[in-house]
Amino acid sequence: MRRHRGDRIIVAMTLGLLLAGLIIIYAIGPMRANFLNAMYGGNISENHFFVRQLINVILSIAAFIVAYKIPYEKVKKFGKWVFALGIVLSIGLLVLAKMGSSLAKCELGACRWINIGSFGSLQPAEFLKFGLLIYLAQLISSRKAEGTLNKSDFWLPAGVASIVALALVIVIQKDLGTGVVIIAIILATIFAGGVEIKKFVLVLALILVGGVGVIVTSPHRMERVKTFLNGDDADSYHIENAMIAIGTGGLTGVGVGNSVQATGYLPESINDSVFAVMGETFGFIGLGTVVVVFMILLTRILRVAELGADDEQKLIATGVFAWIAVQMAVNVMAMTGLVPLTGITLPLLSYGGTSMMFVTIALGLTYQLSCYTKREKDLNQKKFSNSHLRVGRLKAENIAQRRTAGRTRK
Amino acid sequence: MNERLKFLKIALYVIVAVILVRLFQIQIIQKGEWVAKAEAQHTLENTIKAKRGQIYMMDGSEAVAVVMNEQVYTVIVDPMTAKEEEIKDAIFNDDLKDNLTTEFDKVFEDKARRYFIVAKNVSRKNAKKIQEKNPTGVWLQERTKRVYPEGPLAARLLGFVNEDGEGQYGVEGSLNEELSGKDGMLKTVADVNNVALSIGKDNVKIPAVDGKNVVLTIDRNIQAKAEEIVKDAMEETGKDHASALVMNPRNGEIMAMVDLPGYDPADYGNVSDASVYVNGVVNDPYEPASVCKAFTFAAGIEEGVMSADTTYYNQDTIYIDGWPISNASKNGDAVRTMQYALNWSLNVGSIQVLKWLGGDENNINEKGRKILYDYYVNKFGLGRETGIELFEAEGLINDPVEGYGRDSLYANMTFGQNMLVTMIQVASGYSAMVNGGEYYTPTVVRGYMENGKLIEKEKAGPVRRAISEETSEEMREMLYGTRDTGWYGEDPDGYRIGGKTGSAQVIRDGAYVMDESVATYVGFGGATGELPEYLVMVRIWKDGELGDAMKEAEPMFSEISDYLIDYLKIKPGD
Numbered sequence: 014m015r016r017h018r019g020d021r022i023i024v025a026m027t028l029g030l031l032l033a034g035l036i037i038i039y040a041i042g043p044m045r046a047n048f049l050n051a052m053y054g055g056n057i058s059e060n061h062f063f064v065r066q067l068i069n070v071i072l073s074i075a076a077f078i079v080a081y082k083i084p085y086e087k088v089k090k091f092g093k094w095v096f097a098l099g100i101v102l103s104i105g106l107l108v109l110a111k112m113g114s115s116l117a118k119c120e121l122g123a124c125r126w127i128n129i130g131s132f133g134s135l136q137p138a139e140f141l142k143f144g145l146l147i148y149l150a151q152l153i154s155s156r157k158a159e160g161t162l163n164k165s166d167f168w169l170p171a172g173v174a175s176i177v178a179l180a181l182v183i184v185i186q187k188d189l190g191t192g193v194v195i196i197a198i199i200l201a202t203i204f205a206g207g208v209e210i211k212k213f214v215l216v217l218a219l220i221l222v223g224g225v226g227v228i229v230t231s232p233h234r235m236e237r238v239k240t241f242l243n244g245d246d247a248d249s250y251h252i253e254n255a256m257i258a259i260g261t262g263g264l265t266g267v268g269v270g271n272s273v274q275a276t277g278y279l280p281e282s283i284n285d286s287v288f289a290v291m292g293e294t295f296g297f298i299g300l301g302t303v304v305v306v307f308m309i310l311l312t313r314i315l316r317v318a319e320l321g322a323d324d325e326q327k328l329i330a331t332g333v334f335a336w337i338a339v340q341m342a343v344n345v346m347a348m349t350g351l352v353p354l355t356g357i358t359l360p361l362l363s364y365g366g367t368s369m370m371f372v373t374i375a376l377g378l379t380y381q382l383s384c385y386t387k388r389e390k391d392l393n394q395k396k397f398s399n400s401h402l403r404v405g406r407l408k409a410e411n412i413a414q415r416r417t418a419g420r421t422r423k
Numbered sequence: 424m425n426e427r428l429k430f431l432k433i434a435l436y437v438i439v440a441v442i443l444v445r446l447f448q449i450q451i452i453q454k455g456e457w458v459a460k461a462e463a464q465h466t467l468e469n470t471i472k473a474k475r476g477q478i479y480m481m482d483g484s485e486a487v488a489v490v491m492n493e494q495v496y497t498v499i500v501d502p503m504t505a506k507e508e509e510i511k512d513a514i515f516n517d518d519l520k521d522n523l524t525t526e527f528d529k530v531f532e533d534k535a536r537r538y539f540i541v542a543k544n545v546s547r548k549n550a551k552k553i554q555e556k557n558p559t560g561v562w563l564q565e566r567t568k569r570v571y572p573e574g575p576l577a578a579r580l581l582g583f584v585n586e587d588g589e590g591q592y593g594v595e596g597s598l599n600e601e602l603s604g605k606d607g608m609l610k611t612v613a614d615v616n617n618v619a620l621s622i623g624k625d626n627v628k629i630p631a632v633d634g635k636n637v638v639l640t641i642d643r644n645i646q647a648k649a650e651e652i653v654k655d656a657m658e659e660t661g662k663d664h665a666s667a668l669v670m671n672p673r674n675g676e677i678m679a680m681v682d683l684p685g686y687d688p689a690d691y692g693n694v695s696d697a698s699v700y701v702n703g704v705v706n707d708p709y710e711p712a713s714v715c716k717a718f719t720f721a722a723g724i725e726e727g728v729m730s731a732d733t734t735y736y737n738q739d740t741i742y743i744d745g746w747p748i749s750n751a752s753k754n755g756d757a758v759r760t761m762q763y764a765l766n767w768s769l770n771v772g773s774i775q776v777l778k779w780l781g782g783d784e785n786n787i788n789e790k791g792r793k794i795l796y797d798y799y800v801n802k803f804g805l806g807r808e809t810g811i812e813l814f815e816a817e818g819l820i821n822d823p824v825e826g827y828g829r830d831s832l833y834a835n836m837t838f839g840q841n842m843l844v845t846m847i848q849v850a851s852g853y854s855a856m857v858n859g860g861e862y863y864t865p866t867v868v869r870g871y872m873e874n875g876k877l878i879e880k881e882k883a884g885p886v887r888r889a890i891s892e893e894t895s896e897e898m899r900e901m902l903y904g905t906r907d908t909g910w911y912g913e914d915p916d917g918y919r920i921g922g923k924t925g926s927a928q929v930i931r932d933g934a935y936v937m938d939e940s941v942a943t944y945v946g947f948g949g950a951t952g953e954l955p956e957y958l959v960m961v962r963i964w965k966d967g968e969l970g971d972a973m974k975e976a977e978p979m980f981s982e983i984s985d986y987l988i989d990y991l992k993i994k995p996g997d
Contacts, residue, residue: 052503
């Protein structure tokens with residue numbers, strides 16, 4: 014397929030969300046700094062968070078461009094290795110943590126980051142997520158081509174890779190948020206890839222059983238579910254204050270810099286809870302816009318999946334769609350009290366480097382894929398061809414033949 | 424594949440729809456609820472403390488503060504943010520040695536405890552020193568403490584202020600509202616650490632209304648002298664309780680109110696018995712005994728049934744309702760004048776007045792009882808609250824009609840037994856009896872200090888006429904005569920001093936006991952030919968000991984009386 018102009022809406026929506034995130038961090042960064050200083054006696058400057066976020070955004074845009082520029086054919090070859098790197102880093106992290114090395118960054122008994130000095134920290138789970146996405150897309154499309162999609166040739170390697178990734182992320186790193194996103198990627202790709210519905214339902218059931226098992230065997234998660242249902246403790250305080258922030262915003266919000274919830278009442282105000290602070294600041298109009306922008310971005314990604322040049326590209330776009338959709342939905346629904354807290358960031362808006370950068374890499378790649386999509390017209394014509402209007406089809410073919418006369422194609 | 428992708432698209436639309444509906448619900452429909460929750464959480468209400476008023480006494484014509492305020496500070500450390508070196512330097516030093524409530528090593532033991540009190544009652548000077556060093560994680564909390572430049576003077580009259588800043592007992596208790604004023608309020612939006620934010624548009628500030636500086640009618644010098652005299656008397660007689668009340672019979676103003684033993688209001692917690700907080704002068708009803716004969720005699724004169732010269736046949740013992748009633752001093756059966764009966768405090772004499780009040784020579788009847796009740800309660804204000812600005816007890820005067828054995832009960836009441844009254848009631852009644860017959864509500868409040876100036880309260884006039892001027896004059900004369908009988912001292916020339924003793928039997932477990940009595944003396948004085956300028960009531964006792972009014976109470980009166988003539992610069996009359 015020939016390269017054409019990419020879907021600029023993807024770029025516009027991505028930049029729009031990044032900008033909105035910057036504005037909100039600019040507004041509440043000083044409050045966050047002030048709160049942390051008062052709590053822990055630090056000396057964080059007012060602009061600290063904004064400057065850091067500005068750097069994150071610039072780096073993320075650079076990552077977007079790089080992912081867009083690196084030819085997809087090369088990315089394909091990296092796929093497996095990114096996944097392998099994720100596994101190596103995860104095991105390395107586990108070893109470092111066991112050794113008690115300061116290179117392993119742990120919070121509340123969960124070791125999720127590897128310190129890389131002044132560059133910040135790496136989150137192996139992000140490599141696993143991204144790597145697994147590409148690996149699954151390749152595996153599904155190649156097995157599909159071979160016609161062994163519903164055979165053990167597919168299920169065995171796909172199952173092993175998925176279980177390894179989930180075990181490392183959920184059980185070892187205790188990162189349920191990223192785990193949920195990985196599950197979404199797995200489910201979306203195998204579903205869209207065309208596995209038998211019976212088998213898909215079986216996978217779904219297995220994941221549910223596994224999920225219940227993980228929750229029941231871990232007192233910390235059981236607690237989270239209980240507090241969500243009963244409404245007490247730190248999580249319900251978090252949700253309650255997120256909803257107070259969103260609720261006080263009303264229709265138009267209290268305006269930039271007037272958030273009170275961000276002065277320390279709302280935990281994680283610049284990270285996981287940034288959606289709630291945006292609700293307080295910009296109101297229903299602001300949040301509605303953010304949600305609609307996400308929806309537009311996601312439908313455009315889905316469009317890349319629909320019009321993708323081949324199954325592999327379609328599946329990559331599907332995986333990116335599932336990733337961003339679920340991460341957004343789980344975060345927003347937790348902030349509005351619809352689902353329990355999982356500790357997940359809002360893509361492109363939350364403060365933070367690694368996760369933002371991986372999202373923009375995924376989007377950059379999707380943008381690149383959007384340059385190779387078939388035209389919607391072609392797609393419609395195919396549909397058209399199935400209809401009773403044979404004449405039209407023939408006519409179109411004739412036109413195509415005529416147009417391509419004298420040229421060698423394919 | 425595209426069919427399945429369409430399914431994902433629908434899923435996306437459903438989720439987005441759910442989110443938008445939920446946002447609409449929270450932000451538009453439930454907005455009010457969440458705003459209310461936010462306000463409850465964000466609003467910081469700081470009380471602006473009203474300054475408690477000071478208490479003044481008179482020093483001649485000047486008002487002087489006897490209860491003042493001092494700012495002291497509590498020092499609090501946040502071990503999480505505080506720095507060990509700074510804390511050691513700024514707080515754990517010699518200046519604060521006496522104020523520290525903990526040891527340095529303990530401060531940083533538990534850093535999660537963000538609020539740790541390390542010193543209390545730090546003076547303003549030392550607090551300022553800490554502020555200048557400005558250590559991290561330290562804050563000072565201001566508190567007002569009462570200070571007493573006169574020490575324990577008039578402690579039971581003044582009361583004290585507890586740790587919560589509430590006045591307890593005495594003037595501090597009864598005038599708590601006036602003294603404490605009204606706290607103001609500062610309502611602001613605050614961050615999670617309760618630091619006020621400039622965001623709030625609805626910040627409210629209501630300034631505090633400071634408490635009034637109350638000026639008492641009490642004269643510091645008379646109070647101090649009376650306390651000294653009472654204390655000396657207690658030492659001399661070995662009694663453990665004594666009270667004195669000095670008032671101006673012409674207007675009801677109290678010049679001194681002594682009730683010992685007292686306590687140190689600055690260290691009010693350090694007492695072995697909480698009863699020392701109670702001001703017995705106004706709050707301890709007792710049977711004042713024979714001092715009440717004067718009330719009975721005044722009723723007799725006013726009702727026209729007797730005068731000082733009227734005679735009756737005195738017997739040492741008579742029987743009423745079958746109970747024997749005897750005179751304390753046995754003078755033998757004989758015809759006596761009423762002046763003689765008062766002089767020698769003959770119970771039978773005062774019972775005779777009750778009989779006459781009923782219009783009967785030989786028997787007590789209901790009419791007599793009703794008249795006596797009217798004089799005691801309605802005219803002289805016994806057995807009911809006087810209305811003084813202090814917590815006071817009502818006491819008890821039994822009904823003249825209802826109940827068993829009224830005759831013997833009222834016979835006993837003619838000489839001040841079988842009834843419970845407070846010293847303030849007796850002294851106020853006596854004032855009315857000797858001042859020309861008008862009853863004044865006793866008062867301890869003279870006015871208020873405003874900007875260093877004494878603003879006098881409007882003087883209340885007499886509330887009623889108790890007896891006629893003529894009766895009052897005759898009672899003065901009778902009481903002058905009574906004081907001169909059986910007393911071997913001599914009052915200074917140019918002054919007339921009158922008075923009456925009372926040795927009261929005490930009821931214990933519902934029956935009078937023979938081994939204990941309270942000694943009382945009520946007297947008054949002034950220049951010859953003038954209305955009395957002062958009235959003094961004293962009492963003294965010890966549980967389980969007999970008292971003697973003439974030997975124990977009267978000397979206190981005489982000393983105070985002499986002092987008053989001198990201190991009040993009363994010019995002698997002719």
